[in-house]
Amino acid sequence: MAEHKHHILSNFTIFKVWLLLVILTGITVSVTHFNLGAFAVGVALLVACVKSTLVLTYFMHLKYDDKILTAFIFIVMLVFTSFIVLTLIDYIYR
Amino acid sequence: MENTTEHFEHRDDAASKLGMWLFLYTELLLFGGLFLVYSIYRFRNAEAFAECGHHLDLMVGTINTIVLLTSSMTVAMSITALQHGKKKQAIRLLIATIVCALIFMVNKYFEWHHKFEMGTYPGSPTFKSLPHGDGLFYLLYFFMTGLHAIHVIVGSIILIFVIVYIKQDKIRPDKFALHENGGLYWHLVDLIWIFLFPLFYLIH
Amino acid sequence: MSEHLSYLQDSGGRKGIFKWILSTDHKRIALLYLSILSTFFLVAMCIGLSMKLELIAPGRQIMGPQTYNQMFTLHGVIMIFIFIIPGIPAVFGNFILPLIIGAKDVAFPKLNLFSWYLYLAGTLIALSTLLVGHGPADTGWTFYAPYSIRTGTNVTLAVFAAFVLGFSSILTGLNFLTTIHRMRAPGMTWFKMPLFAWALYATSWIQLLATPVVGITLLMIMAERTFGVGLFDPALGGDPVLYQHLFWIYSHPAVYIMILPGMGVVSEIIPTFARRRIFGYRAIAYSSLAIAFIGYFVWGHHMFTSGMSGTARIVFSLMTFLVAIPSAIKVFNWVATLYKGSIDLKTPMLYILAFIFLFLIGGLTGLVNGALATDVHIHDTAFVVAHFHYVMFGGTGFTFFAAIHYWFPKIWGKMYNAKIANIAWGILFVGFNLLYFPMFILGMMGMPRRYYDYPPEFTFWNVVSTVGSWILATGIILMVVNLIRGIRSGEKAPSNPWNSLSLEWQTASPPITENFEEIPVITDEPYQYQKQ
Numbered sequence: 001m002a003e004h005k006h007h008i009l010s011n012f013t014i015f016k017v018w019l020l021l022v023i024l025t026g027i028t029v030s031v032t033h034f035n036l037g038a039f040a041v042g043v044a045l046l047v048a049c050v051k052s053t054l055v056l057t058y059f060m061h062l063k064y065d066d067k068i069l070t071a072f073i074f075i076v077m078l079v080f081t082s083f084i085v086l087t088l089i090d091y092i093y094r
Numbered sequence: 095m096e097n098t099t100e101h102f103e104h105r106d107d108a109a110s111k112l113g114m115w116l117f118l119y120t121e122l123l124l125f126g127g128l129f130l131v132y133s134i135y136r137f138r139n140a141e142a143f144a145e146c147g148h149h150l151d152l153m154v155g156t157i158n159t160i161v162l163l164t165s166s167m168t169v170a171m172s173i174t175a176l177q178h179g180k181k182k183q184a185i186r187l188l189i190a191t192i193v194c195a196l197i198f199m200v201n202k203y204f205e206w207h208h209k210f211e212m213g214t215y216p217g218s219p220t221f222k223s224l225p226h227g228d229g230l231f232y233l234l235y236f237f238m239t240g241l242h243a244i245h246v247i248v249g250s251i252i253l254i255f256v257i258v259y260i261k262q263d264k265i266r267p268d269k270f271a272l273h274e275n276g277g278l279y280w281h282l283v284d285l286i287w288i289f290l291f292p293l294f295y296l297i298h
Numbered sequence: 299m300s301e302h303l304s305y306l307q308d309s310g311g312r313k314g315i316f317k318w319i320l321s322t323d324h325k326r327i328a329l330l331y332l333s334i335l336s337t338f339f340l341v342a343m344c345i346g347l348s349m350k351l352e353l354i355a356p357g358r359q360i361m362g363p364q365t366y367n368q369m370f371t372l373h374g375v376i377m378i379f380i381f382i383i384p385g386i387p388a389v390f391g392n393f394i395l396p397l398i399i400g401a402k403d404v405a406f407p408k409l410n411l412f413s414w415y416l417y418l419a420g421t422l423i424a425l426s427t428l429l430v431g432h433g434p435a436d437t438g439w440t441f442y443a444p445y446s447i448r449t450g451t452n453v454t455l456a457v458f459a460a461f462v463l464g465f466s467s468i469l470t471g472l473n474f475l476t477t478i479h480r481m482r483a484p485g486m487t488w489f490k491m492p493l494f495a496w497a498l499y500a501t502s503w504i505q506l507l508a509t510p511v512v513g514i515t516l517l518m519i520m521a522e523r524t525f526g527v528g529l530f531d532p533a534l535g536g537d538p539v540l541y542q543h544l545f546w547i548y549s550h551p552a553v554y555i556m557i558l559p560g561m562g563v564v565s566e567i568i569p570t571f572a573r574r575r576i577f578g579y580r581a582i583a584y585s586s587l588a589i590a591f592i593g594y595f596v597w598g599h600h601m602f603t604s605g606m607s608g609t610a611r612i613v614f615s616l617m618t619f620l621v622a623i624p625s626a627i628k629v630f631n632w633v634a635t636l637y638k639g640s641i642d643l644k645t646p647m648l649y650i651l652a653f654i655f656l657f658l659i660g661g662l663t664g665l666v667n668g669a670l671a672t673d674v675h676i677h678d679t680a681f682v683v684a685h686f687h688y689v690m691f692g693g694t695g696f697t698f699f700a701a702i703h704y705w706f707p708k709i710w711g712k713m714y715n716a717k718i719a720n721i722a723w724g725i726l727f728v729g730f731n732l733l734y735f736p737m738f739i740l741g742m743m744g745m746p747r748r749y750y751d752y753p754p755e756f757t758f759w760n761v762v763s764t765v766g767s768w769i770l771a772t773g774i775i776l777m778v779v780n781l782i783r784g785i786r787s788g789e790k791a792p793s794n795p796w797n798s799l800s801l802e803w804q805t806a807s808p809p810i811t812e813n814f815e816e817i818p819v820i821t822d823e824p825y826q827y828q829k830q
Contacts, residue, residue, distance in 0.1 A: 127514035226535025
C-alpha cells in the first residue's frame with residue numbers, strides 16, 4: 001500500500017457531515033408518516049445506505065486513504081448482499 | 095546478555111489500520127447473519143413486524159440515533175485535535191463521545207425495562223404465547239440491540255484506553271494509529287445502529 | 299558466520315515450557331499447533347476406525363445407535379474444526395509464509411499466539427463435552443435444528459467450542475492478510491509472490507468473511523437451547539431450513555478454506571520435483587481468488603432435498619458447476635507442468651501425484667452431487683461420504699502429508715527415512731482407496747449415511763471398506779512413527795536438500811529466529827527452473 005502524507009480531517013468537514021446525517025435522519029423519520037406500502041423498506045434502507053456512505057467516506061477516512069480499503073468494503077458488502085439475495089430467492093419462490 | 099532475538103520492534107501504521115479494517119469486516123458479517131435472519135422473518139411475517147415496530151418508542155430511537163451520530167462526530171474531532179497537538183481538547187472530545195455512549199445506554203435501559211414490564215422478552219412466561227411474528231420480532235430486537243449494546247460498551251472501554259494513552263504520551267501527533275483505530279471501531283458501532291434504527295423503529 | 303541461533307535453540311530468554319507457550323515466534327507457534335492437531339487427528343482417526351468396525355457386518359457389533367451418532371459427530375467435529383480447517387494454514391502457513399515471502403515474522407506476532415490460545419481453549423471445550431452431562435453431541439457435526447435444539451446431549455458446549463475455534467481461525471486469517479499485504483520482501487510484487495502465498499491469501503479472505511456467519515449462527519443455537527424462542531422451531535414460527543442456510547453459508551466456503559492451502563502446497567512441490575516453472579502462474583493465482591469468491595455463492599447445494607424452492611435449487615446448482623471451473627484450471631496447469639518435466643519421485647512428490655488422482659475423483663463426484671437430478675438419489679447416502687473424504691482427505695489430507703515430508707528438513711533440520719516414508723505412502727494409498735471407493739458403490743446401491751446398521755445386501759462392500767480402514771491406519775501409523783524417528787534421530791539435513799529456488803530454502807535449516815540474516819531483495823519471478 002502507498003504511504004502518503006497523513007491527511008487531517010477538518011472540524012468544519014466533520015461538522016458538515018454530521019449536519020447532513022442529522023438531516024437525513026429527520027427525513028427518514030418523517031417519511032414514515034406517509035404510507036409508501038412496499039417501498040417503505042426500500043426508502044428506509046436507501047437513506048441508511050447514504051448515511052453509512054457518509055460515515056465511511058468521511059468519518060472513517062476512506063476518501064483519503066488507500067483506495068484498496070474502499071475496494072474491500074465494496075467486496076464485503078457485495079458478498080453480504082448476495083447472502084441475503086440468494087437466501088431470499090429460496091423463500092420468495094417457495 | 096539474553097540469548098534472544100525475538101523482539102523486533104517494527105512499527106507499521108498502515109498494517110495496523112489494515113488489520114483494524116479487516117476486523118471490522120468480521121464484525122459486519124457477524125451482525126450480517128442477524129440481518130439475514132431479520133430479512134427472512136420479516137419477509138414471512140411482514141404485518142406482524144410492521145405492527146410490532148409501532149410498539150417501539152420512535153422518539154427514544156431517534157434521540158439515540160442522533161446521540162450516536164454526534165458521538166461519531168466528537169471522536170472524529172478528537173483525532174483532528176490530537177493531530178494538531180491539542181491534547182486536552184482531544185481528551186475532552188473523547189470524554190464527550192463516552193458521555194454520548196452513556197446516554198445511549200441509559201435510553202436503551204429504559205426501553206428494555208419497558209419491554210420487560212410488558213413481558214415481551216425471550217424467556218418471559220408469556221413469550222411463547224405471543225403470535226409467531228411478534229415472538230420473532232422481539233427475539234431479534236433483543237438479540238440485535240443487545241449485541242449492539244455490548245459493542246457500545248466495548249467501544250467505550252477502547253476509547254477510555256485511548257484517553258489513558260494520550261495522557262501517557264503513548265499516543266502523540268506523530269503516533270496515533272491506536273487513536274484512529276479506536277475511532278474506526280466506534281464508527282462501526284454507529285454504522286450498525288444506522289441500519290438497526292430503520293429496520294426496527296421505522297418500517298411500518 | 300553468524301552467532302545467530304536456530305529458532306529451536308533460541309529460548310527467547312525463557313525456561314522450560316514457557317519457551318514454547320509464551321513465544322511469539324511464528325515458527326514455534328506453528329509447532330504448538332502441530333502438536334495439538336496431530337494428537338486430535340489420531341484420536342479422530344481411532345473414532346473413525348471404530349465406526350468402520352461397527353459397520354463390518356449387519357447388526358450391532360460394538361456399539362448401539364446412540365453411541366454411533368455421538369461417534370460420527372465427534373469424528374466430524376474434530377476432523378473438520380480441529381484438524382482440517384486450521385491444518386495447513388496454522389502449521390505450514392505459520393511456519394512457511396513469512397519465510398516464503400522474505401519476512402521476519404507475521405504482521406501481528408502477539409495476535410498469532412493469542413490465536414493459538416483460542417485454538418487450545420476450543421479443543422479443551424470440545425473435550426469437555428465427553429466428560430459432562432449427557433455426553434458428546436449426537437447431532438452430526440452439522441448441528442441441524444430442530445434436533446440440535448431438543449437433544450439432551452452437550453450441544454451447547456460443542457457449538458461453543460466451534461465458536462471459539464472459529465474466532466481463532468478469523469484472527470489467523472486477519473494476520474496472514476496483513477502479512478501478505480505489508481511484509482513481502484523488497485521487489486516481491488504481487489505477481490512475483492509464490493503460489494503458496496496466493497493460496498493462503500485467498501484462504502484468509504474466506505476465513506475472515508465466512509466464519510463470523512457461523513459464529514453468530516452457533517450463538518443462535520445456544521440462545522435457542524437456552525431461551526427456546528422459536529428461531530428455528532416451526533411450532534413457534536421459525537424455519538429449520540433457515541438454520542441450514544446460515545450453517546452452510548459458512549460451511550461451504552469452509553471447504554475452500556480446507557482445500558486452497560493444499561492446492562498452494564501442490565503448486566510449490568511440483569516445480570521443485572519436476573524442475574520446471576509452473577505452467578500458468580497467473581491462471582493459478584487468479585483461480586485461487588475465483589474459487590474463494592464464487593465459493594460464497596454455492597452453499598445451497600447441501601440443501602437440495604431440504605425443501606428449498608425450485609428456483610433456488612437451480613441457481614445453486616448452476617453456481618456449483620461454475621466453481622468447479624477454476625479448480626479444473628488448476629489441475630490442468632499442474633499436469634501441464636509435469637509434462638516434459640524432469641520428475642523426481644521423492645516422498646513429497648508421491649503424495650502430490652496421489653493427490654491429483656484422488657482430488658480428481660473427489661472433484662468429479664462433486665459434480666454428481668451438484669447436479670440436481672443425480673443428487674436426489676445420492677444425498678445423505680454413503681456416496682456423499684466417499685466424495686468428501688476423497689476431496690478432504692485425498693485432497694487436503696494428502697497435501698498435508700506432502701507438506702510435512704517436504705518442509706520437514708526445513709522445520710527440524712533433519713531428514714526422515716525416505717524408504718520407509720515411501721512404503722508408508724504406498725500402504726496409505728491402497729488403504730485409502732479400499733476404504734472409500736466402495737462407499738461410492740454402496741451409496742449408489744442406496745445405503746444411507748449416519749446409520750449404525752444396514753441390511754445384508756450391503757455387507758460385501760462394507761467388509762472391503764473396513765479392511766481398507768485397517769490398511770490405511772497401518773500406513774498412517776508407519777508414516778507418523780517414521781516422522782517422529784526422523785525428528786528425534788534423523789540425519790542432519792542440508793539447508794536446501796531439494797535444491798528448490800523458493801525463498802524458504804535460501805536460509806538455514808532450521809531457520810534462525812529472524813528467518814534471514816538479511817532480508818533478501820527479489821528480482822526474479824518464482825520457479826525459474828528453466829534458467830538453471
